[in-house]
Amino acid sequence: MPIHEKSLIRPENLLTHEQLTIEGVDVSGHWSTFIQSRVVTDYNEALQDEIAALPGGEFIHRCWQCGSCTNSCTVNAINPDFNPRYWIYLIRMGLEEELLHDKDIVWQCVSCNKCTYACPRDVNPEGVMKATAHWLELKGHTATKPSMQFDEIFSEQVFATGKIEEGRVLRRFLARSGQPLLQDWLVALVRGLVRRLPVTFLMRLGLASLVRPRTRGWGRARDAIAGYVAERKAADRAALGLGPQGAKR
């Protein structure tokens, strides 16, 4: 079945009739399943351009649907619904409604770059996944996903001080994503660690969480970065036709 007909076999698009006659032939009952005929009118003709306007999506137009990305994909091996080739197809066709069926898994791309390695057309599918996840959030189709929360917390620290401290990233992320700090496996990990670790190492970790590591002379870089981030955010929103505040849920 061609990839563009995949949606036709979704349960909601399959019909079974008690009473149905087509061109004089009685086809009632469950002996077969009928695909409801339909005309697609809701193409979003701007979809490809919008994805291409976001960082990472620039080369989506190069795709010739060979499927190397999905074939090599780390996440697809775990969840067959994670299908970069299919999403690239939907975006290029403007089939926004179909794309939205998978809006809650696009963010799960682990950036292993196997797709980028395999792609014969330099589409940069990894970048397209990130651009698409970004697009879904900017358009208000999904809430900020855990990976983006993590990216934001991590980046905020880099921008502020030039460096990160992992304990701080961990604590902030668990707090922002509403997870408890004392999860079984984290506790087990720390217990094992404390039992064996040299005191000097524990002190170093403790010290780092109190006195944040920072890059000396970072102030001007911090300001330059802040200006650039604001500029980029505005540009991304403008490319999607969103106002400064936009369609945040």
Place this chain on the structure above:
Amino acid sequence: MTEKYRKVAYYPGCALEGTGHAYNRSTKEVGKALGLDLVELKNWNCCGAMEVKNIDPKLQTYLSARNLSIAEEMGFDVVMAPCNGCYHNLKKAEYDLAHDGESREVVGRLSQKAGHETYEAGKVETIHALDWIKEAIGEEGLKARVKNSLQGLKIANYYGCMYTRPRHIFPEKDKGPGSESTSKPHFMDDLLAAAGAECVEYPLKTACCGGAHTLSDSDTSTKLVLNLLTTAEACGADVIATECPTCHTGLEMHQVRAEKVFGRKTKVKILYFTQLLGMALGLSARRVGVAENLSDSSDLLRARGLG
């Protein structure tokens, strides 16, 4: 063997000052034991890891360009990064600055505002800790210095994603015999084999550990890591050797999580390749920071007369 790698600029990165401290310590100790000099970059900044690029890729390019400009300012033309994330980002910045005008424009603008020299592609060569030891000392040089052979130790060498992908940012790889391969890397295998270890055939050398989502999508990461661990065991490995702090910590964390959450226990040990090399060079387990690893491999090492 390359004389110019005997003294290089050293970019440890954030992870090596935190959870990956054992990698930092063992890298320095191995360097010392081999007579190689490392000079740490002054006032380096975070490379952005796998996170800043999702805010904006060119900002990530800037972060690495700043580090490269520091290396240049310090008079170095080679910078060594043991962390795959740092290494990858320096390489990516080098590639983007050489090939993309927009990246050059953004980096130029930000560098000027930040008040430092704008780094230009081609001034500083980025190498990994594997390149460093392989090129400066080589297998023969290493063999001659081994005091405590790793003989009998079966190792699965795990390189992860960022050491080889995407291929275009590593122009020196895939150059045929002697060069590193992006599909089947072997530099770590070569070095550990020279130290006496038996490197097992491990098909998941460059598979992904889910490091980017180790906390934000933990179940996916645990599944990926469990696959790496069970496959290493099926290949007969006692130890998985790592060369990236994110992979290393991910393997350790999700080994525990797989047991606690999925009820799947695995026994394979996880050690940095520099820890293994250090012990082969006669350094104690303590010197190479084995106690700083999250996972406990002391039983195995004692049984093998290492450390």
